[in-house]
Amino acid sequence: MNTKGSLFRGLFSNAVFVLILISIVPMFVIGYHLMDVNSRVLKNEISQKQQTVASRLAAAVRFNITHNTQYFSVFVDLHTDFGGHNFINAADLKYLRRSNPSVLYLAALNTEGKLLLSSGKRAESVNWPQEIKSVLQACVKEQKPYYLGGVYPSKDGLFMLMAFPIRQHLNDRRVSGVLVAETGLAELGRTLLQVYPMDMNAVIATQEGQVISYNGAPGGLAAEPQPEMTDRVLEIKKLLGSSSSKEIKLSSGEKILVAEADLPISGWRVYVDQPADVTVQLLKESTFHSLWDVTVIVLMMLLFVGVVSYWVIKPITRPLERLRRAAVKQRENGDYVVRPEDLDIPNNEIGELAQAFVDMSGALHTRRQELIGAQTELAQMNQALEKRVEERTHELKAATRELVKSERLAAIGQMASIISHEIRNPLAVISNATRLIKMLVRTPDAKLLKQFGIIEAEIKQANSIISEVLGYARTRDLILSTIDLNSYLREILLSYPFIPGITLKDELDPESVRIKVDAEEIKQAIRNIVSNAVEAMNGGGTLTVGTKVGRRVVCIYIADTGPGISEEVRHKMFAPFFTTKARGTGLGLAVVGKAIGRHKGKLFIQSEVGKGTCFQIYLKIYKKPGDTSYGEAS
Structure with a gap:
């Protein structure tokens, strides 16, 4: 790597990075601490501002409700001694409605809650039985100066139910009746529109969470139900607990700063909130105003660190970089030898290290040449030994196979001779004796004839087994002859004694080829396969015999629809004397x-349990139709 590139990696870059960290980290720690302090100060200021806004809104609501209650209280008190009659009449109610447009409905009740007279149309949304019960409890039994009921919707907006006790005289303790008023809150909404802040969310709600007014509501009042806002108010109330202001996290994941103010006169509450990250935004805005100053300071610091690092560290990194490049060349090229002029060798510890590296490079080159020579000789010896071992191993395996095969055939041949000598002669005697007895018995009955048949069949089976064993044990030279394959196969199938229930299917290739084989040996092999297939189908099924002609070989396939052969049996089925039948030699x-x-052919088996088996015999083609030379030289 060149010297210019080395400025930005290795010791130099690490040293610069460390110096930058030493310079920047304290600045960032102090800056973070200052931002944290400023953040807490801003949060306190915002909370105080929110509490001020909440108190201002509460004062506006309190003034409006107090104004209405004082209006009705003064009227009732003045009417007590100056009304000119004992109880409120219809003219009084009309006067009250005419002088105060916010009054929607007035009703005078006796102390039992019976309606005496009214003015205006009562709203259908009011639960009057419940409200009258609460009115009598507050104004008659508890003798409170007034009663403030629930807030209800109407076609003109929201209104509040109010009630005031009526007495005959000002100082009387006994209550003569109750004045109930449905008072509209439109004036309150207009007042709140002028007081609501523009940069905060504000909500006025009852103890049960009913939203009465919120920042942005048309006319200042929540004329329609606000279920989402009600849920939010109830959650804020629960999270605030006994605190009047703090930062909370809603179930939606939103963090807010919220302040609360109570309205004891009505039981309402005022909530003012802002997103909690407003402090971070304010800090960012204030930081960006001084971004240029911060940038200049950082650039000056980086310039100072770079100059100092180059002046102090470069004399150390320059010789080390040359030493590194020499080591890379040594690694990539084993024949390269480092020379003193390739390195910058100062008169210090780094110079001593460079000189030791030069000496080591020369010694490594010498050892490498010696090692290469030894490895070459060893490789040649190993190659010769491996070749000799491979030849001897191949010869040993071939000899072992031939020896095992010869010993096996010799043992089988010896056993076959014993069987032929010791069993066939007694079988011949038994067969002759059976024929003699049949001749001597003039009128044998059916049972006796059946027994004679069994004896002859068993003698025939025994002779067949002896012939099979002798056939496998005998080894003779092949008697090759050229035959037409299709005619040869049809002749074998015509001479085979198929039992009823077996369907023979011919799929011989129209192109018949000639093969050069020992006709008797191949015929016996095909008959053995056909016999196994017929026995596997257990007296019923389809036997398919066909050929497929290729370029140099022909495939003879014999397929049955029997039960198939399992994988375990397929691995053993060509071993001598292995059989799955109750009777048989397994040969x-x-x-x-x-x-x-x-015949130097190939034999393959395809079988699927439950669907059948297919034997495939591949033999070399000796001659095709019209071919006068193919196969003659082999």
């Missing part, structure tokens, strides 16, 4: 394998 398929092997 049928062994003879097949031996015959195909002697």
Whole structure:
């Protein structure tokens, strides 16, 4: 790597990075601390501002409600001694409604709650039975100066239910009746519109969470129900607890700063809130105003660190960089030898390190040449030994296979000779004796004839087994002859004694080829496969015999619809004397394998349990139709 590039990596860059950290970290720590302090100060200021706004809104609501209550209280008090009659009459109610447009409905009740007279149309949204019960409790039994009921909607907006006790004289303690008024809150809404802040959310709600007014409401009042805002108010109330202001986190994940003010006169509450990240935004805005000053300070600091680092560290990193480049060349090129002129060797510890590296490079080169020579000789010796071992191993395996095969065939041949000598002669005697007895018995009955048949069948089966064993054990030279494959296969199938229930399907290729084989040996192999297939189908099924002609080989396939062969049996079925039948020598398929092997052919089996088995024999084509030379030289 060049020297220019080394300025930005290695010791130099690490040292610069450390110096920058030493310079910047304290600044950031102090700045973070100052921002944290400013953040807390801003939060306190915002909370105080929110409490001020909440108190101002509460004062506006309190003034409006107090004004209405004083209006009715003064009227009732003045009417007590100066009304000119004992109780409020219809003219008084009309006067009250005419002098105060916010009054929607007036009613005078006796102390039992019975309606005496009224003015205006009563709103249908009021739960009058419940409200009258509360009115009598507050004004008659508890003798409170007034009663403030619930807030209800009407076509003109929201209104509040108010009630005031009526007495005959000013100082009387006994209550003569109750004045009930439905008073509209439109004036309160107009007042709140002038008081609501523009940069905060404000809500006025009852103890139960009913929203009466909020910042941005048309006319200043919540004329329609606000279920989402009600849920938010109830959650804020729960999270605030006994505090009047603090930062809370809503269930939606939103963090807000909220302040609260109570209205004891009505039981309402005022909530004022802002997003909690407003302090961060204010700090960002204040920081961006001084961004240029911060940028200049940081640039000056980085320039100072760069100059000092270059002056102090570069004399150390320059020789180390040259030493590194020399080491890279040494690693990439084993024949490279570092020379003293390739390195900047100062008169210090780094110079001593560079000189030691030069000496080490020369010694490594010498050792490398010696090692390469030794490795070359060793590789040649190993190659010669491996070749000799491979040749001897191949010869040993071939000899072992031939020896095992010869010993096996010799043992089988010896056993076959014993069987032929010791069993066939007694079988011949038994067969002759059976024929003699049949001749001597003039009128044998059916049972006796059946027994004679069983004896002859068993003698035939025994002779067949002996012939099969002798056939596998005998080894003779192949008697090759050229045959037409299709005619040869049809002749074998015509001579085979198929039992009823077996359907033969012919799929011989129209292009018949000639093969050069030992006709008797291949015929025995094919008959053994056909016999196994017929026995596997258990007296019923389809036997398919066909051929497929390729370029140099022909495939003879024999398929049945029997139960198929399991994977475990397929691995053992060509072993001599292995059988799954109740009777048999287990040499049928062994003879097949031996015959195909002697003709240098290939034998494959495709089988699926429950669907059948297909034997495929591949033999070399000796001659095709019209071909006068193919296969003659082999």
